[in-house]
Amino acid sequence: MSEAFLRIEGLQKTHGAPNARPTPVLAGIDLAVARGQIACVLGPSGCGKSTLLRLVAGLESADAGAVFVDGREVRGPGLDRGLVFQDHALFPWLSVLDNVRFAVKARWPRWSRERVRAHCLRYLGLVDLLPVLDRRPAELSGGMRQRVGVARALSIEPKVLLLDEPFGALDPRTRAGLQDELLDLCATLTQTVLVVTHDVDEAILLGDMILFMRGAPVGARAEIIPVGLARARRAATLHREVGYAALRHRLLDILLEHPAVYGSAPESGSARGVAASGVDAPNQETSHDKIGRNGTYHRGQAPKGPQLQGLGGEGGTQ
Numbered sequence: 001m002s003e004a005f006l007r008i009e010g011l012q013k014t015h016g017a018p019n020a021r022p023t024p025v026l027a028g029i030d031l032a033v034a035r036g037q038i039a040c041v042l043g044p045s046g047c048g049k050s051t052l053l054r055l056v057a058g059l060e061s062a063d064a065g066a067v068f069v070d071g072r073e074v075r076g077p078g079l080d081r082g083l084v085f086q087d088h089a090l091f092p093w094l095s096v097l098d099n100v101r102f103a104v105k106a107r108w109p110r111w112s113r114e115r116v117r118a119h120c121l122r123y124l125g126l127v128d129l130l131p132v133l134d135r136r137p138a139e140l141s142g143g144m145r146q147r148v149g150v151a152r153a154l155s156i157e158p159k160v161l162l163l164d165e166p167f168g169a170l171d172p173r174t175r176a177g178l179q180d181e182l183l184d185l186c187a188t189l190t191q192t193v194l195v196v197t198h199d200v201d202e203a204i205l206l207g208d209m210i211l212f213m214r215g216a217p218v219g220a221r222a223e224i225i226p227v228g229l230a231r232a233r234r235a236a237t238l239h240r241e242v243g244y245a246a247l248r249h250r251l252l253d254i255l256l257e258h259p260a261v262y263g264s265a266p267e268s269g270s271a272r273g274v275a276a277s278g279v280d281a282p283n284q285e286t287s288h289d290k291i292g293r294n295g296t297y298h299r300g301q302a303p304k305g306p307q308l309q310g311l312g313g314e315g316g317t318q
């Protein structure tokens, strides 16, 4: 792999209010992502995926360890990282164009009106939103709102794009379309990306690598699993990729061994209490596949339905 563009070194974090018992969450996370690569963060509910993303975003500080973007240590929020979070952060009173314009003006305050507009149109065009420039978020479908969020995050030309369960609330067809669009955009822009997801298929589809966080026992190290499938994959044909089923089984097996950290343990032979793919499981074991433990195949519950959005704040890596 070429030199890491996003580097996470020994990241540790314990949550805790003054009068509450401390909650150790991250106990030494390491990750190296090259420029243009996509890393997905997967793991049972409560294992610390969003905490990791917030640390990379600079929205929280670590107890130990460090995050580097393009060689500079992250010390706070910055416009070198574009955020697309679960909850909507579009300004409801602004049009599609103005939501993106707001970000571009913050990023390049000296740009002329014309230059800002042209830049916004470029990114809104990349996500096919030119026909709805004047609409407000309430007048858009969920998928369109998420496209605005992606366009807004990308419009500031971040070094790293951070997505927290970006497509979880969408129907499978819209979700698949947006996943493919994201893959195309990242390839076009050589965009480095960190994606938190509950969805095994999404992790395999998008990721060059998967950071699997076990969550329990506390202090267990995260595992980095290379995806290793052909890069030009698409959501609709992922299940036909050689090696897909074996990797999916492996990930589901690990997930099923690691229940939600603060949820109930899974019952024997059941997927209850674990995060797993919300996409229908395929039934396509091939000669390449390894069947899961006991020869069984488990299907997880659909992930909770998040939404998306967000934009990096002021500041920067230092």
Ligand SMILES: Nc1ncnc2c1ncn2[C@@H]1O[C@H](COP(=O)(O)OP(=O)(O)OP(=O)(O)O)[C@@H](O)[C@H]1O
Binding pocket: 015, 016, 017, 023, 025, 043, 044, 045, 046, 047, 048, 049, 050, 051, 052, 198, 261, 262
């Ligand atoms: N600000 C906070 N203060 C105290 N505890 C927190 C805080 N933020 C998160 N936690 C706890 O840290 C643990 C990890 O939370 P986090 O949201 O990072 O997990 P997650 O893997 O993203 O979960 P999910 O998949 O359910 O979204 C949880 O037990 C959570 O309750």
